Amino acid sequence: MDIIGHLTRTVTPAVLGSDNDPAKKSLLEQFYAVFTARLADKETYGRFANENIARDDQGFYDRVWTDGSHRDQISNELSSGHNVDPTAARGLIAMAAPLAYHEIKSLAGTTPVPQFLNDNLSSYQHHIPAWAAGVVPAGMLMAAPAGERISDTTSMAPLVHEEEKSGSFMKALLPIIGLIILGALAWALLRGCQDNPEPVATPIVTEEQVSEEPVAAVASDIELASLRVATGEGNTLYACNMNVGDEALQNTVMGAMSTTFGAEADKCVADVDDSFAADMPAAAVLADILPIIQSSPNASMIVKGNEIIVNSPDAAALEQLVADLQAAAPNMMVSAEGPLDLQGEIDNSLAAADVAIGRLGENPDPRDVARALSIQVINFELDAAMIPDINKPFLDRAAKLITETPDVQLTITGNTDSLASDAYNLDLSRQRAQAVKEYLVSQGVDASKLVTKGAGESNPIADNSTEQGRFRNRRIGFTVYDESVDGNGAAVTAGNSSDMGTTTTGNTGMDVNMPDPDLNPLDDNNDDVLPDGDDPTQGTVLDPQ
Incomplete structure (x- = not known):
């Protein structure tokens, strides 16, 4: 059983996509060995043995x-050892961990994973650096001979060198000559027996490879469909966003939302794209779970894959919410959202965004470019619009991508939480969007x-009653400009499906970068270059050029 070889054939293509960087492939191969050794520990595996781990759960590694x-230590050693950023x-190992976990479970079958991995220790032990x-658990490393140091490279088998004895050259050469002759005879026989001989470079397919599951089952780039709902006071719908693969699923979700929230369901913003799954495991129980979240004010719910994650500022209400949802959807994994790990969220978002860019390939769809850029979290300091240093390396890469992508025109939208006044938040969101553009x-x-826009607090994607919700609402989003506003001026989305928050465009405060109607008739400024007949509240004179 070649566990590392299996993971290399199945998981690596799913993580790297069209990126054929040998250094990244080597990095992943070494990570598989370290990861496999860790899963061999019963205590470690027992922490999540009964969980339904999603294939895109990038928090699983943590x-x-x-x-x-x-x-x-793991990421730093792998980075420096393989010369990868x-x-x-x-990002690579965060993506690889859940996929590798599923493959290892599949290989183990009915055997407990730790037992399976310990029984097959010899197949991956020599890969552990x-x-x-x-x-990794004690005893996993291959023992080095006395006085020798175990290599830090992928293969740790010590090199054995014996001094040649005098007169032994021809003795050593004879077996080699014999093998060459036998090989030539076998090749001639094989060629003579084949009507349609395979090309010389065709890899040999072993019995083990044939019996494995197809790579396509793992290598899909499709993101799980998701739904995010937040409630306000008095059973009102505060925010609603969905990422779905087709209009059929959009209609299913919207039907359930309309049944529960009535006309307020019109607030739902949908990103419909074939990069998302066209099915949602929770679709069948939406009619049961949406009324539960509606009855809990200032609460939020994220539905993705087989998971439902909820939050509420009231601890007792949150506990009841988890219990009620689990009873209504027994086949779903329901949990309360954990405390906000700010630095972890930032680091994970940058890693995920970096990987997303790496998977775009040549001549990417501008919408995919916008989604990839929107995954990052730009955590500005309080009341400031200066780009944090941690984001600059990623933005440098983003600049190169935008420059090299033809016909791409992006809107950069700043969004805030609701802790300050509307006017203050609108101005701050504009400044931050402009800072990213500059x-x-x-x-x-x-x-x-690049076009910039400030949306202030007008387009929440989460509740503003919890720390986690406010964090998600404070975001910079990238959208394709010609899809930013539809013919009726309604907000549409071209955002991402990561847990950092779906990016939606706003309806307020467009800066003067190109002609467009005034997007906010309630503000006190003229911010378009058309006659203000499109916005009677602003008069009828042209804006200053």
């Missing part, structure tokens, strides 16, 4: 190694490719 210093390295001694332009992006 649950396998709960010690942050261990996670840092540290942020990219963390020496630096992993502190992050940084990208400083890195070589044509300014005409």
Whole structure:
């Protein structure tokens, strides 16, 4: 059983997509060995043995190694050992962990995973690097001969060199000559027996490879469909966003939302794209679970895959919400959202965004570019619009991508939570969007490719009653400009499906970068370059050019 070889054939293509970087492939191969050794520990595996781990659960890696210093050591060692950018390295292993977990479970079959991995230790032990001694169970590393150091490279089998004895050259050469002759005879026989001989480079398919599940079952780039709902006071719908693969699923979800929330369901913003799944496991129980979230004011719910994650500022209400939802949807995994890990969210978002860019390939769809850029979290300091240093390397890469993508024109939208006044938040969101544009332009992006907009607090994607919800609402979103506003001026989406928050465009405060009607008839400024007949509240004179 070649566990590492199996993971390399199945998981690596799913993680890297069209990226054929040998360094990243080597990095993943070594990570599989460290990850496999960790799962061989009964206590570690027992923490999530009964969980339904989603294939895109990029937080799973953090649950396998709960010690942050261990996670840092793994990503840093893999990054430096394979000459891969540290942020990219963390993103790769975060994506690979849940996929590798599913493949290992599949290989184990009915055998408990730790037992299976310990029984097959010899198939991956020699891949475990020496630096992993502190992050894998004791006894996993292959013992080095006395006085020798175990190599830090993927293969740790010690090289054995014996001095040649005098006169032994021809003795050593004879077996080699014999093998060459036998090989030539076998090749001639094989050629003579084949009517349609395979090309010389055709790989041999072993019995083990034939029996494995098809790679396509793992290598899909499709994101899980998702629904996010937040309630306000008095059973009102505060925010609603969905990422779905087709209009049929959109209609199913909207039907359930309309049944529960009535006309308020019109607030729902949908990103319909074939990069998302066209099915949703929770679709069959939406009619049962939506009334439960509606009855809990200032609450939020994220439905993705087989998981439902909820939050509420009231601890007792949150506990009851989890119990009620689990009873209504017994086949779903229902849990309360954990405390906000700000630095972890930022790091994970940058890693995921970096991987998303790496998977775009040549001549990407501008909508996919916008989604990838929107995954990142830009955590501005309080009352400030200065780009954090941690985001600059990613924005540098984003600038190169935007420059190289033809016919792409993006809207950068700033969004805030609701803790300050509407006017203050609107102005701050504009400043932050403009700061992102100026940084990208400083890195070589044509300014005409970028439009900025401040939406303030007008387009929440989560509740503003919890720390986690406010964090998601404070975001910078990228959208394709010609899809930013439809013919009726309604908000549409071209955002991402990550747990950092779906990006939606706003309806307020467009900066003067290109002609467009005034998007906010209630503000006190003229911000378009058309006659203000489109907005009678602003008069009828032209805006200053």
